[in-house]
Amino acid sequence: MSLLEELYRETILSHYKSPKNFGPLADASVSIKGDNPSCGDQLELLLKLNGGRITEVRFQGHGCAISIASASMMTELVKNKTLDQALELTRQFKAMVVDGAEPAPELGDLKALAGVSKLHARTKCATLAWNTLEEAAKEAGTS
């Protein structure tokens, strides 16, 4: 299977075409914008928090299939997790797409993005939502 076939599969396609948790979120506790200035991808991550737990999460913005699918799957995964759990998942995700580590089972469908580790030019796309999540966690921690 070619790298393209490995990466651009049904999972990614469906999340790209109809992203989950996409759109505004009224009364968000934290909203953080993230962008990749070199490529113009932009997204905004909106979280509702309750006692350190993410009770609601949505995102909006625009980007390539990899960044949108990654954001979409991320929101599904971190919903109802604590911020600490979400940060642990972020580390596992980055280990997979940046360093090429075996996908942690906790990452579920996100393992569809494992091929990104072989495409250095695209790791920034895959990690955009996650970097934004880290920023949001920092913001939540300090507010």
Place this chain on the structure above:
Amino acid sequence: MTSAYLIRADFPLFAARPELVYLDSTATSQKPRVVIEALEHYYREINANVHRGAYDLSVQATLAYEEARRKMARFLGADEREIIFVRNTTEALNLLVYAWGLRVLKAGDEILLTEMEHHANLVPWHLVAVHTGAKIKAIPVRGDGRLDLDSLDRLLTDRVRVVSLTHMSNVLGTVNPVAQIAKAAKEKGALVIVDGAQSAPHMPVDVTGLGADFFALSGHKMCGPTGAGVLWGRYEMLEKMQPFLGGGEMINEVYLERSSYAKPPQRFEAGTPAIAEAVALGVAAEYLMGIGMQNIWQHDRSLVDYALARLDEELPEVKTFGPRGPDRGGVIAFTLGGLHAHDVATALDQHGIAVRAGHHCAQPLHRKLGLAATARASFYLYTTRDEVDRFIEALKKVREFFKDWL
């Protein structure tokens, strides 16, 4: 022109990567052997600081550096005293902003740019606007990718102190009628600055004929090494201008509390310059002149016409931007269906085709096009028709691969 198939043999990178189809010369060009060897030769046999030592080696280094200045003057149809070595176009434009814009412009003055500018010709002016209160205006880009010159009368008020515009767009490939705009601007007494980052590598440029005051280029886009570029300026203007950076090499006399400055061009070359790079840039200019700038332009033109015709005919899902006609250089920004440019570029890369994806440092233009990003293929003297064919065939495979996504 000598066939591109033969010219390729001058570029070692293509021998090292025989499968690569490099279509990103707009970002940076590949380097011919003579340029790579000039760098090595300089360090092996000539290296010393310039304008300093009384010893022979330093004299040799200075001669080589000044010889490069003469070559760049010949390349641009200028006087050698008007050639300032800088790092790149970005630095050249910033030099003008710091040495002239921030000092001279005042609240109420206007700066006229265009909607197709590279960030290098926008962001420095934003600094000026913030610090001086001068106002930025832009000549609009029409649907066909050309400047809307009908708006020039309205935009070119008596308050416009400077018109700074690109000679050729790095996204649309549009070659702007700089001489015509410069003439109108001069009638209003405005300074004219030309961003030649894309024109200088690809077409004959005669700076005096352009009627501009300044012209900026990047050596690395015209077969030279990174780190050396040129700012050309009319001598009377340079003479009136204060320095940008202060330090060694640019002075006449220095006391503890004050100094007087050297004449141009030294006045604008503070500190030890990129000597080897400047020398190699001179060699690159000579190499290009040997092939002939008009020949290179014709070659780019024929490839872009050929590529556009094939895309129109065989890939209706591909949308291209920029004008059709003799005022269009070898750059094709495009989209494929509703796909994001990055996904297209990644897929092309899997077929060995190197294209750029993103906003290409022209966000206002992309905003105008209603897009966050485009993919971009660009051609140069070493690009062959076979490569254009491989690009188009690969694009068809990408279309096939993503057919459910389009």
